[in-house]
Amino acid sequence: MARYTGPKTKIARRFNDPIFGPDKTLQKKAYPPGQHGRGRRRKPSEYAIQLAEKQKAKYTYGLLEKQFSNLFEKASKRGGITGEVLLQLLESRLDNVVFRLGLAPTRSAARQLVLHKHVLVNGELVNIPSFSLKIGDLVAVREKSKSLQSITESLSRGVVSKYPWLEWDSSQLTGKFAVLPTREEIPETVKEQLIVELYSK
Numbered sequence: 604m605a606r607y608t609g610p611k612t613k614i615a616r617r618f619n620d621p622i623f624g625p626d627k628t629l630q631k632k633a634y635p636p637g638q639h640g641r642g643r644r645r646k647p648s649e650y651a652i653q654l655a656e657k658q659k660a661k662y663t664y665g666l667l668e669k670q671f672s673n674l675f676e677k678a679s680k681r682g683g684i685t686g687e688v689l690l691q692l693l694e695s696r697l698d699n700v701v702f703r704l705g706l707a708p709t710r711s712a713a714r715q716l717v718l719h720k721h722v723l724v725n726g727e728l729v730n731i732p733s734f735s736l737k738i739g740d741l742v743a744v745r746e747k748s749k750s751l752q753s754i755t756e757s758l759s760r761g762v763v764s765k766y767p768w769l770e771w772d773s774s775q776l777t778g779k780f781a782v783l784p785t786r787e788e789i790p791e792t793v794k795e796q797l798i799v800e801l802y803s804k
Contacts, residue, residue, distance in 0.1 A: 653801035660793045664693045665710045670733065675802050686795030687786045694768075694784055697724065698732035700742055703766050704778040708757050721748035736780045743777040765790070 647655070661671045678689040693699060698714040701722055707713035714732045716722055722729060723743045724736070736742070744754060758773075767788055770779040786795075 650801070650804075653797045656794050656797040657801050660693070660791075660795070660798060663710075663791060663793065664696070664699060665714060665732075666693075672802075675798070679802075684786075686799045689798065690786065690789050690791070690793065690795055691783045692735065694789060695736045695780070696732065697722065697729060697734040697736060697742070700736055700769070700778065700780060703769055704742065704771060705758050705760060706744065706754055706776075708760070712753070712757075716748075716754070721745050721751065721754070738780060738782060740780045741777055742780065743775065749776055 657671070661668065666674070674692050675685075675689055678692055679685050681688050694703070698710055698717050701707055701713035701716055702710045706722075707716055717732045717734075718730055720728055720730045721744060723741075723745055724734065725741050726743075728745065744751075748754065754776075758776075766784070768780070768782045768784040770781045772778070
């Protein structure tokens with residue numbers, strides 16, 4: 604399946620946010636890319652602000668345009684606050700949970716782990732990054748993959764302790780999607796209400 608493979612630092616500079624992970628360039632060049640990045644720019648329109656927020660969310664979670672619009676449509680049909688439900692659906696994706704569990708340093712690396720068949724869900728091999736997890740689902744590293752250097756190095760960072768909606772068993776390299784996260788628990792700086800307003804036009 605196609606995915607964004609262009610310059611990641613350029614995208615991060617556009618939003619002034621390290622959406623693909625730590626990036627030293629943002630500290631040196633805290634302004635948008637392009638020859639007019641430092642120049643005076645017109646005040647963006649309301650539509651431009653809403654579109655930028657949608658693009659930021661799309662790049663952050665590694666979705667294509669069609670995937671994102673389909674997910675929004677799904678969120679809008681569920682009960683609750685549409686923006687929060689959208690973020691919950693994004694957080695429920697298998698590649699995102701693998702990243703949140705600390706099995707990979709970035710979402711793109713987590714996507715690779717899933718695609719290369721290193722991840723099990725409830726004991727079954729799943730190689731679809733967009734697979735949507737349900738409450739109570741168990742995500743585990745396949746037995747043959749537990750010694751992978753990329754996984755052991757990533758786990759040494761101890762990232763999983765940050766996320767209260769996930770339970771981690773370090774001895775079995777197994778994580779549980781315990782509950783849906785609340786908006787306050789999701790650390791992304793996405794302004795989801797702007798996305799809702801954009802799609803509501």
